Amino acid sequence: MKCKALPRTFYQRPATDVARALLGKTLVHGAVSARIVETEAYLGLEDPAAHAFRGLTPRTKVLFGPPAHAYVYLIYGMYECLNIVAETEGSPGCVLIRALEPLTGLAAMRRRRPGVRRDEDLANGPGKLTLAMGITRRDNGRDVTRGDLYVCHARQDDPFEMGVSARVGIRHAADWPLRFYVVGNRYVSR
């Protein structure tokens, strides 16, 4: 995939703004790329659902660092989730990538997701997309403005309608409208 990574300033604003702005952009990892169609914002110290809410620990260290870094963690003992750190150093807002529309490298994705039949099931969930894209905890802390894991503008920034809803799978602050998605897109999670 040949495109320029979004600059650090793109991520240097409130997590909610970054979550909205990432919709429709392209996530690239090596030769594999996909369109971001669903995101969630996590606000940090004011957000009981955020990992950073409990303060700085070895795990949340990356969240408290500078923006435009990947935060990858293990959930439920078997799946990994990809976030991108937003805001400024010391302000641990981040954006969870929840669903992707595969663009290039479909064969590689299917290889990493044996048993999946339909394209829309390859990356339509936070745990699925890390498998499909080959993203693991080894990518935790990586700078998303350099290297082979990054986000860039879509080839043609197709217009779309943005939907808003409550976040998925959390207990605290379960009714905060911080989930954003491309309305009508087949690759959005259930």
Add this chain to the structure above:
DNA sequence: CAATAGATCATCT
């Protein structure tokens, strides 16, 4: 189609 169980482990109490 909806509901539920089971897998499985790093992190925090």
Add this chain to the structure above:
DNA sequence: GATGATCTATTGC
């Protein structure tokens, strides 16, 4: 020792 920003397979209607 409990819990979770999940997924898949299976069961039941």
